[in-house]
Structures are given as C-alpha cells and as structure tokens.
Amino acid sequence: MARTYKIKESFYTLQGEGAQAGRAAVFLRFAGCNLWSGREEDRSGAVCQFCDTDFIGTDGQNGGRYTLQECADLVASLWPGGGTPYVVCTGGEPLLQLDEPLIQALHDRGFEVAVETNGTVVVPESIDWVCVSPKANAKLVVTVGDELKLVYPQPEWGAQPPAFTDLGFTHFFLQPKDEPGTDNTPAVVGYCMAHPQWRISLQTHKMMGID
Numbered sequence: 521m522a523r524t525y526k527i528k529e530s531f532y533t534l535q536g537e538g539a540q541a542g543r544a545a546v547f548l549r550f551a552g553c554n555l556w557s558g559r560e561e562d563r564s565g566a567v568c569q570f571c572d573t574d575f576i577g578t579d580g581q582n583g584g585r586y587t588l589q590e591c592a593d594l595v596a597s598l599w600p601g602g603g604t605p606y607v608v609c610t611g612g613e614p615l616l617q618l619d620e621p622l623i624q625a626l627h628d629r630g631f632e633v634a635v636e637t638n639g640t641v642v643v644p645e646s647i648d649w650v651c652v653s654p655k656a657n658a659k660l661v662v663t664v665g666d667e668l669k670l671v672y673p674q675p676e677w678g679a680q681p682p683a684f685t686d687l688g689f690t691h692f693f694l695q696p697k698d699e700p701g702t703d704n705t706p707a708v709v710g711y712c713m714a715h716p717q718w719r720i721s722l723q724t725h726k727m728m729g730i731d
C-alpha cells in the first residue's frame with residue numbers, strides 16, 4: 521500500500537504570523553505532534569503546554585489520509601490562481617510527516633513551500649521558508665532558517681530570548697503567548713523596545729477572525 525499523509529485540515533487564508541504575515545497561503549495542517557498528545561488531560565504533563573491548536577485526527581476542513589499526489593492536488597485545488605502559490609505546512613509537527621517527495625510534488629504544482637516547526641526534527645533541504653519556534657525543554661536541532669519565532673514568555677531556563685540570538689536566522693520574532701486571562705503583548709512590546717534585534721509577531725488572523 522502507498523504511504524499516506526495524515527492531514528488534520530487544509531484551508532486557504534492569509535498567513536497571520538511572522539515575516540510573511542499578510543500573504544495569501546494554503547495551510548496544510550498535519551495531524552500529531554511529538555511534544556504533546558493533543559489531549560487536554562495530557563496538557564499539564566506535556567513538554568509543550570501552551571499549544572493553541574487542535575491537531576488530533578483527520579476530522580477538520582478537507583482533512584483525511586492522502587497519498588502523495590492526492591495531498592499535492594488538494595493543496596493546488598485550494599489556490600485561487602494568480603500570484604505565487606504559497607503553502608504553509610504546519611500542525612501539530614509537520615516534519616514528522618512532510619518529506620522530500622511531497623515538497624517536490626508541491627513544487628511541481630508551482631508552490632513555494634513553507635514550514636512551521638518546533639525545531640526538534642531535521643528540515644528537508646528543499647523547503648523554501650523555514651520558521652522555527654523553539655520550546656523550553658525540547659532539544660533544538662534546527663539552528664538555521666528564515667525566521668525564529670519564539671513564543672513569549674516561556675519562564676523556563678533555556679527558553680529565554682538571549683539563548684537564540686546567535687543562531688543562523690534572518691528574522692527574530694517574539695510572539696505573545698495566547699493564554700486565558702493574561703495579555704502577554706505588553707511584555708513583548710517592552711522586550712523588543714529594550715532589545716531591538718527582536719521584532720514582535722502578532723497573531724493577526726485571530727484579530728481578523730479568519731482561520
């Protein structure tokens with residue numbers, strides 16, 4: 521049997537975060553993560569505890585188990601035409617599944633391929649845009665890329681911004697941690713003003729009310 525990719529959901533929207541914020545993109549959300557099961561009862565014991573995303577299963581919009589060609593065709597079918605087709609592979613942790621053949625199939629359909637990763641899995645060579653979001657207590661193996669986007673604050677030792685500023689990224693972003701009852705934006709504003717190497721990344725899709 522041919523291998524299949526387990527896709528939680530796929531939809532057309534605007535990239536909300538980081539240096540590509542505002543750009544039209546197809547999101548391809550892979551099911552599953554290596555830092556949390558995705559079950560609420562496991563959250564407090566997980567390596568990554570602040571996740572804002574449901575990535576369990578294949579029950580989302582356009583979700584399912586897809587072969588290589590089916591998966592690339594799905595992404596292509598969601599692009600409206602015009603511009604430079606752009607797909608953001610996310611999750612869950614996309615690099616548990618995204619591989620060179622799927623990237624190639626997306627390139628064959630004219631797409632630039634971006635990834636949002638927690639940085640614990642080696643990135644395939646041919647990806648066009650790499651966004652790494654390090655997590656406290658998870659070993660970072662991806663130390664070069666286009667943007668490093670650190671969710672802030674992460675109180676744990678080892679996840680403070682200075683731990684990352686010498687790494688090989690073009691852009692350094694702090695993204696306010698979205699958590700119930702706390703507005704972390706002022707802390708990020710203060711940090712970026714005191715440390716100009718960092719820029720703020722707001723989750724603009726949440727403000728716009730889009731996926």
Ligand SMILES: C[S@@+](CC[C@H](N)C(=O)[O-])C[C@H]1O[C@@H](n2cnc3c(N)ncnc32)[C@H](O)[C@@H]1O
Nearest residue numbers: 570571572573611612613636637638653697698
């Ligand atoms: C859901 S993750 C999926 C990709 C990958 N597993 C990762 O962590 O980068 C997508 C992005 O959302 C960020 N994120 C997750 N939960 C967040 C929260 N509560 N507040 C702000 N950003 C969050 C992650 O750090 C990451 O940059």
Ligand SMILES: Nc1nc2[nH]cc(C(=O)O)c2c(=O)[nH]1
Nearest residue numbers: 534535536537610636725731
């Ligand atoms: N619009 C939009 N932008 C995003 N940037 C990163 C996202 C993610 O969940 O990986 C995301 C998302 O879920 N929606």
Ligand code: SF4
Nearest residue numbers: 553556568571612638
């Ligand atoms: S690593 Fe990414 S997908 Fe996994 S739990 Fe953390 S934020 Fe969510």
Ligand SMILES: [Mg+2]
Nearest residue numbers: 572573610731
């Ligand atoms: Mg999201």
